[in-house]
Amino acid sequence: MSKKINYSYIGIAFIILVFGIIFIPKIIDRVNKDDIIRDESRSKDVSISEKGEGKNTNKSDLVFLEINGQPKKVPTFSFTNQDGKTITNEDYLGKVYVVEFFFTTCPSICPIMNRNLVEIQNQFKDLKNFGVASFTITPGIDTPEVLKAYAEKYGINNPNWHLMTGNEGAIYKLANEGFNLYTAKDETVDGGFEHSGNFALIDKEGFIRSRRDAFSNPLIFYNGLISEADGIDEDGIPQEITILKEDIAKLLKE
The missing domain is CATH 1.20.5 (Single alpha-helices involved in coiled-coils or other helix-helix interfaces)
Known part of the structure; x- marks a missing residue:
């Protein structure tokens, strides 16, 4: 035994x-x-984003603009900026940026929009991962030289703020289909063109993002026609520049 x-x-x-x-x-x-x-000894911050991608992430509470159930991404584009350089959508990858459609001879809403954008520019001064994309809807008038003078007039100095011109058809398609921001020629309105006064907010991966409204629906776009100083317009609509700044800051942390 x-x-x-x-x-x-x-x-x-x-x-x-x-x-x-x-x-x-x-x-x-x-x-x-x-x-x-x-x-093995540390829990991972792994989550499934709203795009369905599992990875380490610091995603904010901002939602994606969805078209037919799919997150809307900025389409491919290529235009010429105020310095005569070719700028494409890939130049904005890795950056948070705001999109607008405007024209330099606009007698009404464009000056308001761009003063608000300059204020936002100054809020995020010296940040290399923040920018603005401004597309002119009158490319026949707004040459790189004209856009350069416009930038100097308004104090546009962020190197990632590109005022772009190019093929008219491509610009209108980008506005109406790419960003769902209405743009059209209309001889009955001041300046001969009609376009949205809203801004689109784009994340570092090129997706259109926004916060939810009071009813939990995506805000989608941000009103660019009322300044923080004004607070509300004559119809009682509140300004959205403050919340746009807040949401830019959120995306910069992602």
């Missing part, structure tokens, strides 16, 4: 010895490489 017990102890000791020889060096090596600390 004692011999059987001794043999059992010997067998157990042998198994422990083999385990130590094979596995302990591997465990020590993984600890030295921080593998265990990184993968």
Whole structure:
């Protein structure tokens, strides 16, 4: 009986010895490489974003504009900016930016919109990952030289604020289909053109984002026609520049 017990102890000791020889060096090596600390000993911040991508993320509470159930992404574009350089949608990847459609001879809403954008520009001064994309709807008039003078007039100095001109058809398609921001020629209105006074907010991956309204629906766009100083317009509509600044700050942290 004692011999059987001794043999059992010997067998157990042998198994422990083999385990130590094979596995302990591997465990020590993984600890030295921080593998265990990184993968097993710490919980990961992994979530499924609204785009359905599982990854480490710091996503804010801002929602995506969805078209037919799919998050709306900025389409491919290529235009010429105020410095004569070709700018594409890829130049904005990795940046949070605001989009507007305007024209330099606009006698009504464009000056208001761009003064508000300059105020936003100054709020995020010196941040390399913030920008603005301004597309002229009168490219036949707004050459790079004209856009350059306009930028100087309004104090536009962010290197990521591109005032762009190019093919008229491509610009109108980008406005109406790419961003769902209404733009059209209309000789019955001041300036001969009609366009949205709203701003679109784009995240670092090129998706259109916004906060929810009081009814939990996506705000979609931000009213660019009322300044923070004015507060509300004559119809009692409140300004949205403050919340746009807040939401830009949220996306910058993502």
